[in-house]
Structure formats: C-alpha cells, structure tokens
Amino acid sequence: MSKDVAIIGVGQSAFVRGYQGSIRELAFEAFREAMQDAGISKSDIDASIICSAPEYDSQRSPSGIIAEYLGLNPQPTFAVETVCSSSTTGLRAGYAMVKSGLHDIIVVLGFQKMSEISSADSQERMGRGGDIMWESPFGSMMPAYYAMHACAHFDKYGSTEKDLAMIRVKAAKYGTINEKAVYRKEVSLEDALNAPYVSSPLKRFDCCANADGASCIIIANKDRAKDICPKPVWFMGLGSATASMTLTNRDTLYGIACARKAAQEAYAMAGVTPQDIDVAEVHDCFTIAELLAYEALGFAEPGKGVELIREGQTYIGGKIPVNVDGGLLSKGHPIGATGGSQVRTIVLQLRDEAGGMQVPGAEIGLIHNIGGVGVYGNVIILGR
Amino acid sequence: MGFEKFGRKSFASQTKVESFVEYLAKGELSGTQCKSCGKQYFPPRADCAECLGNEMDWFKIEGTGNLVSFTKAGFAPTGFEADVPYTLALADFNGIKVFGRLDSSIPKEEVSVGMALQINILNLPDGQLSYEFVKS
Numbered sequence: 105m106s107k108d109v110a111i112i113g114v115g116q117s118a119f120v121r122g123y124q125g126s127i128r129e130l131a132f133e134a135f136r137e138a139m140q141d142a143g144i145s146k147s148d149i150d151a152s153i154i155c156s157a158p159e160y161d162s163q164r165s166p167s168g169i170i171a172e173y174l175g176l177n178p179q180p181t182f183a184v185e186t187v188c189s190s191s192t193t194g195l196r197a198g199y200a201m202v203k204s205g206l207h208d209i210i211v212v213l214g215f216q217k218m219s220e221i222s223s224a225d226s227q228e229r230m231g232r233g234g235d236i237m238w239e240s241p242f243g244s245m246m247p248a249y250y251a252m253h254a255c256a257h258f259d260k261y262g263s264t265e266k267d268l269a270m271i272r273v274k275a276a277k278y279g280t281i282n283e284k285a286v287y288r289k290e291v292s293l294e295d296a297l298n299a300p301y302v303s304s305p306l307k308r309f310d311c312c313a314n315a316d317g318a319s320c321i322i323i324a325n326k327d328r329a330k331d332i333c334p335k336p337v338w339f340m341g342l343g344s345a346t347a348s349m350t351l352t353n354r355d356t357l358y359g360i361a362c363a364r365k366a367a368q369e370a371y372a373m374a375g376v377t378p379q380d381i382d383v384a385e386v387h388d389c390f391t392i393a394e395l396l397a398y399e400a401l402g403f404a405e406p407g408k409g410v411e412l413i414r415e416g417q418t419y420i421g422g423k424i425p426v427n428v429d430g431g432l433l434s435k436g437h438p439i440g441a442t443g444g445s446q447v448r449t450i451v452l453q454l455r456d457e458a459g460g461m462q463v464p465g466a467e468i469g470l471i472h473n474i475g476g477v478g479v480y481g482n483v484i485i486l487g488r
Numbered sequence: 489m490g491f492e493k494f495g496r497k498s499f500a501s502q503t504k505v506e507s508f509v510e511y512l513a514k515g516e517l518s519g520t521q522c523k524s525c526g527k528q529y530f531p532p533r534a535d536c537a538e539c540l541g542n543e544m545d546w547f548k549i550e551g552t553g554n555l556v557s558f559t560k561a562g563f564a565p566t567g568f569e570a571d572v573p574y575t576l577a578l579a580d581f582n583g584i585k586v587f588g589r590l591d592s593s594i595p596k597e598e599v600s601v602g603m604a605l606q607i608n609i610l611n612l613p614d615g616q617l618s619y620e621f622v623k624s
C-alpha cells in the first residue's frame with residue numbers, strides 16, 4: 105500500500121434526539137475531539153471542508169459560519185453535499201487536495217441538526233427526496249424506496265423479514281455499548297418482527313432514527329502524518345460511483361449498483377479483496393441496506409448475504425464483523441455527519457482503541473457510505 | 489396545460505415535456521423517443537443523453553406490463569396523508585419501466601411481483617391528472 109495520505113485525528117459528538125445548541129456549537133464538539141486526538145493547533149490546518157445536507161439548515165451557506173467558529177479563517181473552506189454520504193464525499197475531495205500537494209492538513213467536518221426544522225417542514229421535505237417531477241407526485245419517500253429494494257430482493261433471492269430483523273438485533277446489541285449512540289437498548293427478534301410497518305416490508309425497527317450530530321476527520325500528507333501522529337491510519341483505496349435517482353432508470357432493484365462499482369474501484373486501488381477486510385462499517389439506514397451492502401461489497405455472493413446474518417458471521421468473532429458500533433440503526437443518522445462517524449469507528453478499530461467494540465487485531469477496515477437510495481456510493485478502505 | 493396538473497400533488501410546474509399532461513388528458517401514458525438516434529425515454533425527456541439531440545417524438549405506453557416491486561406506505565409526506573395506506577409500485581412494460589401507484593382495491597393476497605398489470609389514467613376530483621396500475 106502506498107502510504108501517501110493519513111487520518112491523524114477523529115472526533116464525534118454524541119448523536120442525540122434534539123441537540124440543545126446551534127449548528128456551530130454542534131460542529132465544535134466533533135472538531136474539539138478531533139483536534140485533541142490529533143494533537144495539533146488551528147495554525148497547522150490548511151483548509152476545511154464542511155459537509156451537510158443544506159435542506160435541514162436554517163443558516164444559508166453554513167460552511168462560512170462554521171469555518172469562522174472553528175477558528176479556521178483565513179484558510180479556504182467550502183461545502184460538499186451528497187445527502188447521506190456528504191462527509192465521505194468531503195473526505196474524497198480532501199484526499200485529492202492533500203495527495204496533489206495543494207494542502208498538507210485538512211479538516212473534514214460533517215454535521216446535521218435535523219431538529220433545526222419543524223417536524224411539519226420535515227414531513228414536507230420528505231416527499232422531495234426522490235425525483236420531484238416523476239415520483240414525488242405519487243407520495244414517494246425514502247423508506248418506500250428502500251422498501252421496494254427489499255421487496256425485489258425477497259422475490260429474487262428468498263430473503264425474509266426475519267433476516268432483516270436479525271440485522272436489527274445485531275445493531276441494537278452493539279448500540280448498547282456505544283456511548284455516542286442515540287438508541288442504546290437491545291431489540292429482541294420478536295420486538296423487531298412484531299413492530300408496525302412503516303412501508304412494507306420495512307417495519308419500525310428496520311429504520312434508523314433521525315439524530316443531531318457532528319463528526320470530524322483530520323487528514324495529512326505522509327511527512328506531516330509521520331511527524332505528528334503516533335498511529336496514523338492510511339488511505340488504501342477510495343471508490344465512488346452514482347446511479348440514477350429515478351427508479352425507472354435502474355436495471356434492477358435487488359442490488360445497489362453504485363455501491364458495487366465503488367467497492368470494485370476501492371478494492372482495485374487498495375490491492376485487496378473482500379476476504380482481506382477485518383472490520384466494516386456499512387450504511388444501514390435501513391436493515392435491508394446492510395443486507396444489500398454485504399453483497400455489493402463482495403462479503404457474500406449476490407443472494408447469499410442472508411447466510412452471513414443467519415450464521416452470525418457479521419458479529420465480532422465472525423468472518424467479517426459489520427457495524428459493531430451499532431450502525432446507523434443504533435447510532436442515529438445525522439445526514440452530513442454519518443460518513444465521518446463511520447470513518448471514526450474504523451480508525452479507532454485500526455488503532456486498537458475501540459474498547460468493547462474492538463475486533464481483535466484489525467488491520468484493514470472498510471467504510472461503505474451511501475447517499476440517497478443508492479444514488480451516491482462511496483467506499484473507502486483504510487489500513488494501519 | 490401546465491405540468492402542475494400531473495399527480496396527486498405537483499412539485500414542478502415548468503418543463504419542456506409538459507405535453508405529457510395533454511396526453512394524460514387524452515387517456516394516454518406517453519414517453520419520448522429521440523428523432524435522431526431512436527432512444528426511448530420514460531419518464532419523458534426533452535433532451536437525448538445518448539446523442540445530445542433535442543427533437544423528440546411521443547410514443548404511447550400500452551399493453552400488459554409486469555410488477556417489478558411494490559411497497560405499501562404506512563405514512564406519507566405532507567399532502568398525501570388522506571391517501572394512506574397506498575401502494576407504490578414499479579412496473580415493466582416491455583422494457584419500459586414506469587413508477588406509480590397500484591390500484592388500492594386489489595386484495596393484498598393477489599399482489600405479487602411479476603403479476604400482469606395495465607395502465608389506468610386517473611382524472612382526480614380536484615382536476616389533477618394521474619395514472620395507476622390495475623390488474624390485467
């Protein structure tokens with residue numbers, strides 16, 4: 105692996121239901137932790153990249169106010185948005201800027217205060233998450249889109265509602281030990297299976313919770329990383345792809361094409377295979393999304409992902425531990441902060457600092473972060 | 489006729505393919521086909537992403553299609569609350585995929601992936617135009 109760009113600091117606020125503060129204060133919580141982790145001062149930082157889905161923000165152009173509050177003037181700053189994958193897209197932009205030599209050290213800050221807008225506003229915006237010309241006029245929404253992928257997967261491969269419930273049980277088990285998660289209770293298989301439908305076949309426990317939160321990742325070039333950081337975590341591979349937002353323009357619904365392509369790119373760049381991954385964080389905004397990720401990432405053949413959860417292979421001690429920090433299902437999903445939180449978890453794993461969630465001896469980790477319902481896909485492979 | 493006439497609730501009023509609504513009023517669900525390269529589009533488009541052409545013919549989607557996937561929504565975005573529960577569906581008409589709703593009067597046990605469907609144009613009470621999939 106070429107050790108050119110490293111992660112030298114990670115931070116995350118607690119993910120909570122209704123954050124009692126402003127977006128700049130929320131962002132600062134993650135920034136402070138990442139800066140203390142990296143052991144650097146603001147004069148070491150060359151640029152900031154601010155990631156959020158602006159539909160939730162009252163503040164126009166939030167990167168301006170956030171860079172100011174972090175103390176990062178006069179360094180350049182800009183915003184990146186790919187909805188739920190905004191902060192891994194920001195990381196990709198940051199990687200390129202460091203790798204090119206344009207900057208030495210960059211802060212990638214993701215945040216979302218989803219409680220900033222009223223629940224009426226949120227209900228109104230919910231309908232505009234898909235193609236507003238051709239799908240929204242029917243009353244479409246995010247859970248329905250993922251539910252349609254689940255329906256197609258069930259029909260094609262024989263996966264079941266029970267398989268999805270088992271994914272939630274796993275997420276809930278690890279959520280109990282993640283002190284930054286919004287949902288920290290166990291969920292039994294019966295509870296998951298008996299919950300009301302949100303959009304069939306997805307039920308209440310198949311869906312992650314909205315949350316407010318922030319994440320911060322600090323990256324540096326080789327020389328600075330080796331100079332500053334006792335345990336740098338290196339970028340091995342990055343993959344990124346897109347697929348149509350309009351469902352009618354997708355070949356099939358039983359897989360996420362952009363994730364598969366992003367994974368292939370990331371594996372090729374890193375020179376590793378799915379079998380080499382020791383621990384993974386995948387985008388489980390819904391349980392079906394985790395099942396689809398097993399197959400997109402090559403942890404299982406298409407249609408065989410259910411075997412991983414049925415055999416317990418994605419728990420710690422299994423073949424490929426997945427989302428052993430509780431995932432989005434337990435942590436919550438503050439849109440712009442989510443990818444950075446996934447990256448933080450993998451960095452802690454590779455530094456052997458993940459506490460009760462630690463996968464013993466993890467050397468290579470993977471992050472799978474999806475924006476929209478399979479519209480934007482980012483896969484990042486990190487190594488120590 | 490403006491594009492805001494399309495759907496239970498409209499989010500867009502201006503498009504170069506607003507004739508879509510006129511075809512709906514005539515009882516037809518239509519897509520566009522590029523005059524230069526022949527590529528067919530549904531949803532309809534004014535511009536061809538294959539050859540960059542912008543001259544399109546309209547074609548009618550007809551015959552029997554098959555259900556690709558569906559979900560019964562248990563809650564709804566603003567403006568659709570009165571319709572809950574409703575079933576969203578994707579159907580395939582000889583390679584042309586169409587997103588819409590499934591006729592809510594079809595008994596649940598009769599709904600399955602692959603079932604044969606036809607398109608039914610809807611004139612809603614408030615004057616809006618839409619379409620749904622009905623059993624073939």
Ligand SMILES: [Zn+2]
Pocket residue numbers: 522523524525526527536537538539540541
């Ligand atoms: Zn053409």
